[in-house]
């Protein structure tokens with residue numbers, strides 16, 4: 001098997017693992033009644049579509065067909081090994097964030113019935129560890145797919161979702177939790193502990 005084929009398979013295994021890992025949490029979260037869905041709107045759907053394009057559709061087309069071929073370059077062993085390690089770290093972080101958010105998790109922005117603010121564990125130092133995990137996934141994609149378009153598409157697609165969503169998510173949390181969220185925001189960063 002060539003290094004390129006191995007890298008593409010590693011990327012696909014990572015994506016499928018993420019999908020499978022999420023199934024039980026998705027079921028659990030769906031059972032919880034939604035108290036505030038004001039922020040679940042067309043803008044959110046467009047942002048989610050852009051993210052899916054970058055993290056799923058563009059790399060899947062590249063992995064299956066090699067398109068766009070002109071933007072491809074030969075991968076190195078170090079790059080592929082780093083990609084596998086980063087994807088594994090991303091999946092571990094996903095699992096931990098899902099376990100901690102539990103029934104309060106949602107794909108879009110919403111507040112559940114009797115929603116509680118989680119501030120411990122992976123939520124102790126950063127307010128958006130699940131988004132940190134998505135950025136790690138994007139980085140793993142850039143390392144595993146040696147193509148100047150399909151590789152960075154995940155970081156760009158998810159980056160657009162993140163930067164247009166994060167302020168609104170924090171505003172929604174502030175409205176729901178008031179001073180408790182303000183205090184939490186003061187002692188944490190968004191996605192990188194101690195930095196941002």
Ligand SMILES: C[S@@+](CC[C@H](N)C(=O)[O-])C[C@H]1O[C@@H](n2cnc3c(N)ncnc32)[C@H](O)[C@@H]1O
Pocket residue numbers: 097101104105106107108109110111112116117118119123127128129130131132169173
């Ligand atoms: C896709 S999840 C992402 C959560 C968080 N931004 C993260 O990156 O870990 C979005 C939902 O999680 C919920 N949420 C976000 N931060 C939370 C927290 N610290 N405690 C409880 N629920 C939270 C919000 O209700 C939001 O609709």
